[in-house]
Amino acid sequence: xxxxxxxxxxxxxxxxxxxxxxxxxxxxxxxxxxxxxxxxxxxxxxxxxxxxxxxxxxxxxxxxxxxxxxxxxxxxxxxxxxxxxxxxxxxxxxxxxxxxxxxxxxxxxxxxxxxxxxxxxxxxxxxxxxxxxxxxxxxxxxxxxxxxxxxxxxxxxxxxxxxxxxxxxxxxxxxxxxxxxxxxxxxxxxxxxxxxxxxxxxxxxxxxxxxxxxxxxxxxxxxxxxxxxxxxxxxxxxxxxxxxxxxxxxxxxxxxxxxxxxxxxxxx
Amino acid sequence: xxxxxxxxxxxxxxxxxxxxxxxxxxxxxxxxxxxxxxxxxxxxxxxxxxxxxxxxxxxxxxxxxxxxxxxxxxxxxxxxxxxxxxxxxxxxxxxxxxxxxxxxxxxxxxxxxxxxxxxxxxxxxxxxxxxxxxxxxxxxxxxxxxxxxxxxxxxxxxxxxxxxxxxxxxxxxxxxxxxxxxxxxxxxxxxxxxxxxxxxxxxxxxxxxxxxxxxxxxxxxxx
Numbered sequence: 001x002x003x004x005x006x007x008x009x010x011x012x013x014x015x016x017x018x019x020x021x022x023x024x025x026x027x028x029x030x031x032x033x034x035x036x037x038x039x040x041x042x043x044x045x046x047x048x049x050x051x052x053x054x055x056x057x058x059x060x061x062x063x064x065x066x067x068x069x070x071x072x073x074x075x076x077x078x079x080x081x082x083x084x085x086x087x088x089x090x091x092x093x094x095x096x097x098x099x100x101x102x103x104x105x106x107x108x109x110x111x112x113x114x115x116x117x118x119x120x121x122x123x124x125x126x127x128x129x130x131x132x133x134x135x136x137x138x139x140x141x142x143x144x145x146x147x148x149x150x151x152x153x154x155x156x157x158x159x160x161x162x163x164x165x166x167x168x169x170x171x172x173x174x175x176x177x178x179x180x181x182x183x184x185x186x187x188x189x190x191x192x193x194x195x196x197x198x199x200x201x202x203x204x205x206x207x208x209x210x211x212x213x214x215x216x217x218x219x220x221x222x223x224x225x226x227x228x229x230x231x232x233x234x235x236x237x238x239x240x241x242x243x244x245x246x247x248x249x250x251x252x253x254x255x256x257x258x259x260x261x262x263x264x265x266x267x268x
Numbered sequence: 269x270x271x272x273x274x275x276x277x278x279x280x281x282x283x284x285x286x287x288x289x290x291x292x293x294x295x296x297x298x299x300x301x302x303x304x305x306x307x308x309x310x311x312x313x314x315x316x317x318x319x320x321x322x323x324x325x326x327x328x329x330x331x332x333x334x335x336x337x338x339x340x341x342x343x344x345x346x347x348x349x350x351x352x353x354x355x356x357x358x359x360x361x362x363x364x365x366x367x368x369x370x371x372x373x374x375x376x377x378x379x380x381x382x383x384x385x386x387x388x389x390x391x392x393x394x395x396x397x398x399x400x401x402x403x404x405x406x407x408x409x410x411x412x413x414x415x416x417x418x419x420x421x422x423x424x425x426x427x428x429x430x431x432x433x434x435x436x437x438x439x440x441x442x443x444x445x446x447x448x449x450x451x452x453x454x455x456x457x458x459x460x461x462x463x464x465x466x467x468x469x470x471x472x473x474x475x476x477x478x479x480x481x482x483x484x485x486x487x488x489x490x491x
Contacts, residue, residue: 187400206328209327
């Protein structure tokens with residue numbers, strides 16, 4: 001037997017929607033409401049930080065004619081660094097810097113047994129090479145386009161510091177898997193550092209944490225690799241980007257400036 | 269303005285008509301507060317920076333661990349015309365990587381000259397180019413490095429390749445009827461002893477011994 005459908009009970013008066021006032025706008029659709037909520041949230045932050053001015057200054061810059069794909073190498077290097085930072089942070093959740101065998105075992109475990117471990121470690125391992133290559137290409141672009149010239153010399157110097165820091169990351173990261181290749185590459189690398197006159201011997205003792213490769217060498221490399229140098233790189237990238245935004249980018253060297261007829265004059 | 273810049277202001281605050289200035293006072297209160305704030309900030313920064321720098325550098329650069337002596341066999345077990353490879357401990361507590369190979373033989377006047385420094389010669393396998401492990405090839409009477417082709421004769425002297433000085437050696441002593449191999453020392457091409465052993469790649473002839481100073485923790489070169 002089919003039951004008759006009963007009418008819904010009436011809403012209490014307080015919950016009933018008020019009738020639209022004459023002359024008022026039509027009620028907003030949910031999509032418009034969501035949009036407005038987003039805008040007002042952004043406004044709330046901007047009213048308290050005035051960030052939008054800085055963001056406009058950073059993002060909406062004039063770029064010269066002739067800007068091309070080579071100009072993306074700097075951003076590419078930065079995203080390579082961000083990828084390294086992200087994968088590195090999560091690799092640190094499984095890694096154990098223990099020179100008496102724990103380091104190799106932890107890398108073996110995270111590579112072979114942890115879900116997606118081989119993939120994330122592979123991203124970090126191959127990403128390091130990608131980052132070095134991109135940094136060098138970016139440096140070559142800057143050099144061959146003459147973009148290091150006045151007033152951008154300081155940015156070139158910061159870039160060189162970033163290059164050295166990137167190489168430091170590669171050097172210190174190479175030891176961490178702690179297999180034969182890591183160990184001997186580090187022995188050789190530290191000894192190359194030691195051949196610098198006067199300060200070299202102390203630098204290699206500092207890197208090893210003593211006169212011989214010892215139990216503190218690996219944690220030392222690990223701390224330099226994951227704490228000291230990444231912080232320095234992030235700070236240097238900030239300075240690098242600030243100067244790029246402040247000075248703007250250069251036109252490629254093959255682009256001649258267009259003569260402005262208004263500036264031409266027959267007078268000497 | 270130009271003329272005002274030419275005549276330097278008096279160093280006394282009283283002469284500059286600063287309200288509340290004392291007789292003979294040379295520093296304004298604003299300047300005193302600025303210097304105090306900067307000084308306090310610098311002192312606070314140094315208070316955590318200097319200890320961690322000393323922490324990171326002090327032990328590695330200024331301290332030397334206690335020597336470790338490894339017994340490697342009876343004196344009769346070492347011939348004087350070829351080397352016997354022995355594993356010795358260099359660093360405790362790091363398992364395999366704290367060990368290294370020493371090639372040990374008895375002193376031989378035909379090879380080592382008339383005056384024995386030690387009754388046994390223990391040669392390090394650490395190549396003096398960049399630190400790879402060399403091996404002794406008895407047929408050629410040569411130490412040969414696998415990495416970049418360094419070659420050394422039976423005394424450890426360089427006969428070819430990129431190494432900059434002869435192979436390091438180890439102090440050797442006799443205890444309880446056992447030959448014991450101890451800390452490493454470096455030699456230059458005259459086989460002069462440098463007790464503060466240098467890293468590979470650091471020349472010890474001529475100007476090299478000044479370019480690559482020894483560690484603070486070890487005594488100066490023996491004469």
